[in-house]
Amino acid sequence: MLRQPILLTPAEARILANCSLHYYFDQQTGVSSLDAAHVALDEAIREAVQALHAAGGPARLSLEQYLAGQADQLLLRPILERYYQRLAQDWRQMIAGNETLELKITIGGIPVLLRGIVDRLDKTSDGGILAVLFRTEPGPLPDAAELRQDQAMTMFHALVAANYPHKRPVRLQEAWLQLDQSVTIELSEEEYRQNLVQLREPIQALARGQVRARPGLHCELCPFKHRGCPVYAHEQNDEVDLASTPLEGKIPRRQWTFKI
Numbered sequence: 001m002l003r004q005p006i007l008l009t010p011a012e013a014r015i016l017a018n019c020s021l022h023y024y025f026d027q028q029t030g031v032s033s034l035d036a037a038h039v040a041l042d043e044a045i046r047e048a049v050q051a052l053h054a055a056g057g058p059a060r061l062s063l064e065q066y067l068a069g070q071a072d073q074l075l076l077r078p079i080l081e082r083y084y085q086r087l088a089q090d091w092r093q094m095i096a097g098n099e100t101l102e103l104k105i106t107i108g109g110i111p112v113l114l115r116g117i118v119d120r121l122d123k124t125s126d127g128g129i130l131a132v133l134f135r136t137e138p139g140p141l142p143d144a145a146e147l148r149q150d151q152a153m154t155m156f157h158a159l160v161a162a163n164y165p166h167k168r169p170v171r172l173q174e175a176w177l178q179l180d181q182s183v184t185i186e187l188s189e190e191e192y193r194q195n196l197v198q199l200r201e202p203i204q205a206l207a208r209g210q211v212r213a214r215p216g217l218h219c220e221l222c223p224f225k226h227r228g229c230p231v232y233a234h235e236q237n238d239e240v241d242l243a244s245t246p247l248e249g250k251i252p253r254r255q256w257t258f259k260i
Ligand code: SF4
Pocket: 019, 020, 021, 022, 213, 214, 215, 216, 218, 219, 222, 223, 224, 225, 226, 229, 230, 231, 232
C-alpha cells in the first residue's frame, strides 16, 4: 500500500479521471500529447507574457519593447499584442502572475499533494478571485458545461480556494489566447464534490498499485493509443475490421487492470 502522498497536478488529475493507464504511461515516459511546434509556441507565449507581468505591465513596458525580437513570428505577434491590450485594461485587478499553489488533501482516504501553476490571479469587484488559465492551442473552445465537469478545473478551484480563503467567490477562466476568447465558470459546492468523487476510485487503485485502462472518446487524444496501450494492440497488427466495436478491443475487460 502506498504511504507517500500522491503528487498530482490539475492536468494529471484530468488524465487520471479519464484513464489511469494513460496517467501511468505519462509518469513513466513523459511523452507529451502536444506536437513539438505547439510546445514551442506555448513556451514562447508564456515566456513573453511572464516577462510583461514581471516588468510591471503595459504602463512600464511599451508595446514595441514587449514585441522586440518577435518581428518574424507571424503567429506569435498578434497573440502577444492582443494580450498586451487586454492586460492594459485588467492590470489594476491583477493580484499575481505565474503563481505556484499547493494543497494537501485526502481523496477517498488517500493523501494527495496538489500542485498547480495559475497563470494569473485577479481580484473581482464583488470581493472574489478569478484564476486565469492560459490555453495556447488553436481550439476548439470548450463550453462552460464541459469545464464544470473538468477535473483539472476542479483541482484549480481547490488550490485557489485554499490559498485565498478570504476571497469568495472563486471563479476560473480559461483564456484561449489564439482565439482571443475565454470561458469563465464558478463551481457550486455540489459540482465540486461530484467532480472529486470521479477521482476517488482511480486514486484508491493507484494507492493499491493498480491502474486500469478505461477506453473512451479520450483515446483519440492519447499518445499511447498505438504506443503501448494493450486495448488497441490489435490495431497495430491486424487488418482493420470496420464491423468491430473499436472501444471493446480484443483483450477481455477483466484484463484491463494492471499491477504497477
Ligand atoms: S488509448 Fe485509451 S485506454 Fe489506452 S491508455 Fe490511452 S486513454 Fe487509456
